[in-house]
Amino acid sequence: MKICRALRASTAFAAILALPLSAARADEGMWTFDSFPAAKMRADYGWAPDQVWLDKVRAAAVRLTGGCSASFVSDAGLILTNHHCVATCIEQNSTADANILKTGFTARTREEEKKCAGQQAELVTSIRDVSEQVKQAIGTQAGEAAIKARSAILASLESSGCPDTARTRCQVVSLYGGGQYKLYTYRKFSDVRLVWAPEAQAAQFGGDPDNFNFPRYSMDASFLRAYEDGKAVATPNHLEWSARAPIDGEATFVVGNPGSTQRLLTSEQLAFQRELALPITLTIFSELRGRLIAAMDSSPEKAREGAETLGGIENSLKVYIGRVKALGDPAFTGRLAAAEADLKRRSAGNAAIGNPWADIAGAVRAYRDFYVADRFSLPSGELFNYAVTLVRAADERAKPNAERLPGYSDSALPLVEKRLLDAKPIHPWLDQLMMEWSLSKAREYLGADDPQTRLMLGMESPEGLAERLVSGTRLADPSVRKALWEGGAAAIAASTDPMIVYARSIDANDRDLQKRYDELVDAPLTSAQAKLADARFAAFGDTIYPDATFTLRISYGRVQGWTERGQKVPTRTALGGTFDRATGAEPFDLPAAFVKHQARIDKKAAYNFVTTNDIIGGNSGSPVIDRSGKVIGAAFDGNIHSLGGNYGYDATLNRTVVVSTDAIQEALEKIYPAPHLVAELRR
Amino acid sequence: MKICRALRASTAFAAILALPLSAARADEGMWTFDSFPAAKMRADYGWAPDQVWLDKVRAAAVRLTGGCSASFVSDAGLILTNHHCVATCIEQNSTADANILKTGFTARTREEEKKCAGQQAELVTSIRDVSEQVKQAIGTQAGEAAIKARSAILASLESSGCPDTARTRCQVVSLYGGGQYKLYTYRKFSDVRLVWAPEAQAAQFGGDPDNFNFPRYSMDASFLRAYEDGKAVATPNHLEWSARAPIDGEATFVVGNPGSTQRLLTSEQLAFQRELALPITLTIFSELRGRLIAAMDSSPEKAREGAETLGGIENSLKVYIGRVKALGDPAFTGRLAAAEADLKRRSAGNAAIGNPWADIAGAVRAYRDFYVADRFSLPSGELFNYAVTLVRAADERAKPNAERLPGYSDSALPLVEKRLLDAKPIHPWLDQLMMEWSLSKAREYLGADDPQTRLMLGMESPEGLAERLVSGTRLADPSVRKALWEGGAAAIAASTDPMIVYARSIDANDRDLQKRYDELVDAPLTSAQAKLADARFAAFGDTIYPDATFTLRISYGRVQGWTERGQKVPTRTALGGTFDRATGAEPFDLPAAFVKHQARIDKKAAYNFVTTNDIIGGNSGSPVIDRSGKVIGAAFDGNIHSLGGNYGYDATLNRTVVVSTDAIQEALEKIYPAPHLVAELRR
Known part of the structure; x- marks a missing residue:
């Protein structure tokens, strides 16, 4: 359930358009730590955590830059997260001879722990309200000027907040679509290593068919370790490990980083999603899925090398199919329309609020005119991404911090550099496939x-161009990237690497589209959304929470099943159920270690369970915490109904799916034995 | 622009739900020959054809069972149609050594003309109104009983109408969604042979990117010949060939068989399409497209063997993308909603009409509950199609004619048998790909x-099951199919062929779904639609035309461009424009013969042109006829706006795309020389 980052324009749009529905109901809500609804929870549960409790769990909550959540679970930097959150790392450390994605992996010593390229662990150390500074900097400006002024003040706040860029990271986050701005400071650990992972088949048992479904039998857990200066990081503020089964009805907390929600799209915005953005997404990603499935079928190497990418695509596709389904359900959209009508009624006569709905409709109309151009302005592929990052960074780094594109501010550059220069395997066939696909789409x-097609293809075909660029570029070599990064604008201008030459040739067009987006879409939306936020605060006071922004949130709920077409869905599964569900045919074939250790495994150990917590993609790997503050599982999925959670939470149906510590402990003891980890978790 | 027959449930639904919008405006209308709107055309054009003219062109109009239209253009059974209508035949007659799909084909003698497996040419000889008989047979019955009664009377009418099943074919067609029933009698020619075809690259120049676009440079034309008893059929009633350029503004007629339109879907039906059916279609066919593209990339044989299937998928996908776009355009759907509101107003107070909209909404709601099961009840693949046809025919043929499934009535069986027993190449990899894909979806x-999943897969994976069935079956051999066909129920029951065994195992579930559809969807819809038809006749009299039903229609219009985003799109292209548009990269690379004969080609010859005629998929290959009754081109496509024509015609934007006789003549004389055909056309 990772955040899909593949859809630049549409996810950007999504993140920015997002606002919550109305006053939160039942267990709804992805709350910030500074406004946990303790009174409301106490009313419903007879108990709620106090500030000490909240501070304690916050101090152990980890964000992974790959788009996941996690937690420290020992005093030596040990991190619990999902297998699917580290699958890229496992795949990168696999070879034809030692396919640890297939076999699983246990580092017997610290020395055997394997570096995860591009991965970074981040811990929030402070959150500061900077709304006034940002709003003052924007002042009465509109259009592109407003966006530029905002970028400049954000860059400045982030830069002055984190002078030590090696160990800290600052991010200003816009909450309530522009209603609040908060400066998050993170302690960061950019050396993260793989400690333990089960077989992929254990983590992905049931594969795409079971994804977002329940009952479920998945060992979607892994351990990482944070390092600094070559040594494991000391983490005294970790969560205590409690290897036990969940209890029906007990209170659970999910602490993590939900990626993005869109819970107060106006009807115009929903129409844009349903009519334009989502059909394109379904169509082009389904074709990519098909291309990849068939290409992987042609050799075992490709099957291995493409597995992680395919998994990501299938996961994203299911998310989007779920969204289409939600927006195609008249009952669901009826509730959203009713909430919109309600807010309009409550705001009628409030002159300060005006008609933000009309302003938003205007911005959406404007975007309809160039959405397709914006969406298809850059091809896909790791090598192309390197090239466009290098080309753009060379331009941007030469400018003062306040004038750069947001992704290239001083505070953002260290992670850009790390991702660019970290060594990682490149599979040229996969890059070529991604480029062919994206250029042909x-x-x-x-x-x-179309002039943009002519610009992007010239006289070449998508296939011919992709082949020429991928076979000709040397950017797969980290030292080549490093030389171009360090050489700056002069090196980029002088480069004859075909991928760099190509990225140079299409960069200006994409920048023009960004400008147009800022002017015609982002600026009017930001202003209108701030007014919508005002309307909501006026109507509902502090009973609301901001839409998800991949920043730390806490959700409360309980261990509870649901009713599906009249049938009660159970609260949890047992480890032994894996053997009953196995068909022998992929993806329902048993993991080798399960077969091998079948006799020893405690079949009754709790495996996966569901809770009413309100989560979304980005929460993957989040610790699930009990009332005593101990970790009892890792959230790894939502049920199929949770996919509509992008637009609204339904307490009767939305569920979080968790792998229990009971099962992980069983795995560590008997299936993928790691006695030293068992000891470390007990310490 | 062939009819997509791949989507059983949804196209069945589509065809049955269809009714026209309102009184026809401008050049709108796919008119039946017995109600050509001569007065209206005379008012707009100052001239209209008389009955003699209409009878003459009707007598030369050919329907091809593959889903296309065509016309006789010589006295010796010579048939003009599109290249894409015979691509399957060309591919079937291609080998690795003689890839005539790539090289083009000219039969220098009659003996060299190549049989097209499964192809049949049909000529309407009479149309009789049988509405009273059908309505009487249904009487006051409802639900499944009504559908069974209708099937029985149709089977009986068709059977008694065409005792000579070798030479004739009878079909009762429901017009106005059940408002009228007409018995069409066809003279059929089941031996059709390939005479002439240009290179695929000439026909498909621009490929999928140019499909449904204009300006266009496509030689999408071919000639077939009808045979009987081993001899070319005499066709004195043929169209006269006029090799000339079209004149801007001149009147044009398209005479052919539009496949299906849905021009009076109610708002509930449109919602069903937009929210449920179309997103699934886009998603699964895009994945199939991707699987096929990548599989074809793995070898030149697969590239050749898969080309025709891929072309069909891409064509269908574009159609569906166009439909999604139309239904996502608020202006377009607003017009449809206004027409519905208008008809409701006009019908208010007419007690005989009642509220068919509510009845239709109920049927759609009922279908939502089992649409997914219905849609995915049978896997795809030629070999599976053979198997399920054999299994079903064995059951059905043992029943009295009136009690059979509609597809197995006496009148339908000869074509079923021909398609089943005609020899044609099977590509096991392609069948396996289709099965894997459809089973996994x-x-x-x-x-x-789901119980249906368990029924269809058992303990196997989609990949394992597909591999086992495709590698184990002997149904690729026509003699095996023949033995099973002739052996009837006993042979089927005794068969151990794995594909037959599998088809037997899932047949009953599909029959149950069909029953449920008849009872809960088809019966209430048919009854409600008959009332909607009454409402329309009451409101608009005879100024309306029935939705398309793949039966013979005539459309009038004129040679005319349109305006696209403020730019005038020209009326036609010239043959020489091909050379300007060529990039050298596929699919914009020049056909070899164009390069070879470049110096001789008349660059100014008219190539493709557009007219305002109202057509849709199934019209491909239709003759485009001038005022004098001569053929001046073959319709082969619509522009991108014509895809919304499924739901409504917009005279300012919808255009038919035609390959001119001027260009075909040039090809016959200079590019793919066939002097004997030139002589035959002049005769």
Whole structure:
């Protein structure tokens, strides 16, 4: 359930348009730590955590830059997260001879722990309200000027907040779509290593068919360790490990980083999603899925090398299929329409609020005109990403911090650099496939005669161009990237690497589209959304929470099943159920270690369970914490109904799916034995 | 622009739900020959054809069972149609050594003309109104009983109408969704042979990117010949060939068989399409497209063998993308909603009409409950199709004609038998790909635990099951199919062929779904639609036309461009424009013969042109006829706006795309020389 980052324009749009529905009901809510609804929880549960409790769990909550959540679970930097959150790392450390994605992995010593390229662990150390500074800097400006002023003040706040860029990271986050701005400071650990992972088949048992479904039998857990200066980081503020089964009805907390929700799209915005953005997404990603499935079928190497990418695509697709389903359900959209009508009624006559709905409709109309161009302005592929990052960084780094594109501010650059320069395996066939696909989709949606198509393809075919660029570039070599990074604008201008030459040739067009987006879409939306936020605060006071922004949140709920077409869905599964569900045929074939250790395994150990916690993609790997503050599982999925959670939470149906510590402990003791980890968790 | 027959449930639904919008405006209308709107055309054009003219062109109009239209253009059974209508035949007659799909084909003698497996040419000889008989047979019955009564009377009418099943074919067609029933009698020619085809690259120049676009440079034309008893059929009633350029503004007629339109879906039906049916279609066919593209990339044989299937999928996908776009355009759907509101107003107070909209809404709601099961009840693949046809025919043929499933009535069986027994190449890899894909999609949409999934997969994976069935079956051999066909129920029951065994195992579930559809969807819809038809006749008199039903229609219009985003799109292209548009990269690379004969080609010859005629998929290959009754081109496509034509015609934007006789003549004389055909056309 990772955040899909593949859809630049649409996710950008999504993140920015997002606002919550109305006053939160039942267990709804992804709350910030500074406004936990203790009174409300106490009313419902007869108990709620106090500030000491909240501070304690917050201090152990980890964000992973790959788009996941996690937690420290020992005093020596040991991190619990999901297997699917580290699958890229496992795949990168696999070879044809030692396919640890397939076999699983246990580092017997610290020395055997394997570096995860591009991965970084982050811990929030402070949150400061900077709304006034940001709003003052924007002042009465509008259009592109407003966006530029905002970028400048954010860059400045982030830069002055974190002078030590090696150990800290600052991010200003816009909450309530522009209603509040908060400066998050993170202690960061950019050396993260793989400690333990089960077989992929244990983590992914049931594969795509079971994804977002329940009952479920998945060992979707892994351990990482944070390092600094070559040594494991000391983490005295860790969560205590409690290897036990969940109890029906007990209170549970999920502490993690939900990626993005869109819970107060106006009807115009929903129409944009349903009519334009989502159909394109379904269509092009389904084709990519098909291309990849068939390409992987042609050799065992490709099957191995493409597995992680395919898993990500299938996961994202299911998310989008779930969203389409939600927006195609008249009952669901009826509730959203009713909430919109309600807020309009409550705000009628409030002159300060005006008509933000009309302003938003205007911005959406404007975006409809160039959405396709914006969406298809850059091809896909790791190598192309390197190239466009290098080209852009060379330009941006030469500018003062306040004038750069947001992704290239001083506070953002260290992670950009790390991702660019970290060594990682490149699979040219996969890059070529991604480029062919994305270029052919650009031509298809723009049309062969469109100027942007001509700019992107010239006289070449998508296949010919992709082949020429991928086979000709040397960017797979980290030292080549390093030389271009360090050489700056002069090195980029002088480069004859075909991928760099190509990225140079299409960069200006993409920048123009960004400008147009800032001017015609982002600026009016930000202003209108701030007014909508005002309307909501006026109507509902502090009973609301901001939409998800991949920042730390806490959700409360309880261990509870649900009713599906009249049938009660159980609260949890047992480890032994794996053997009953196995068919022998992929993806329902048993993991080798399960077969091998079948006799020893405690079949009754709790395996996966569901809770009413309100989560979304980005929460993957979040610790599930009991009333005593101990970790009893790792959230790894939602049920199929939770996919509509992007637009609204339904307490009767939305569920979080968790792998229990009971099962992980059983795995550590008997299936993928790691006695030293068992000891470390007990310490 | 062929009819997509791949989507059983949804196209069945589509065809049955269809009714026209309101009184036809401008050049809108796919008119039946017995109600050509001569007065209206005369008012707009100052001229209209008389009965003699209409009878003459009707007598030369050919329907091809593959889903296309065509016309006789010589006295010796020569048939003009599109290249894409015969691509399957060309591919079937291609080998690795003689890839005539790539090289083009000219039969220098009659003996060299190549049989097209499964192809049949049909000529309407009479149309009789049988509405009273059908309505009387249904009487006051409802639900499944009504559908059974209708099937029985149709089977009986068709059977008694065409005792000579070798030379004639009878079909009762429901017009106005049940408002009228007409018995069409066809003279059929089941031996059709390939005479002439250009290179695929000439026909498909611009490929998928240019499909449904204009300006266009496509030689999408071919010639077939009808045979009987081993001899070319004499066709004195043929169209006269006029090799000339079109004149801007001149009147044009398209005479052919539009496949299906849905121009009076109620708002509930449109919602069903937009929210449920179309997103699934886009998603699963895009994945299939991707699987096929990548599989074809793995070898030149697969590239050749899969080309025709891929072309069909891409064409269908574009159609569906166009439909999604139309239904996502608020202006377009606003017009449809206004027309519905208008008809409701006009019908208010007419007690005989009642509230068919509510009845239709009920049927749609009922279908939502089992649409996914219905849609995914049978896997795809030629070999599976053979198997399920054999299994079903064995059951059905043992029943009296009136009690059979509609597809197995006496009148339908000869074509079923021909398609089953005609020899044609099977590509096992392609069948396996289709089965894997369709079975995995069934599991995905139904869920792994669904009883239908368990029925269809058992303990196997989609990949394992497909591999076992495709590698184990002997149904690729026509003699095996023949033995099973002739052996009837006993042979089927005794067969151990794995594909037959599998088809037997899932047949009953599909029959149950069909029953449920008849009872809960088809019966209430048919009854409600008949009332809607009454409402329309009451409101608009005879100024309306029935939705398309793949039966012969005539459309009038004129040679005319349109305006796209403020730019005038020209009326036609010239043959020489091909050279300007060529990039050298696929699919914009020049056909070899164009390069070879470049110096001789008349660059100014008219190539493709657009007209305002109202057509849709199934019209491909239709003759485009001038005022004098001569053929001046073959319709082969619509522009991108014509895809919304499924739901409504917009005279300012919808255009038919035609390959001119001027260009075909040039090809016959200079590019793919066939002097004997030139002589035959002049005769």
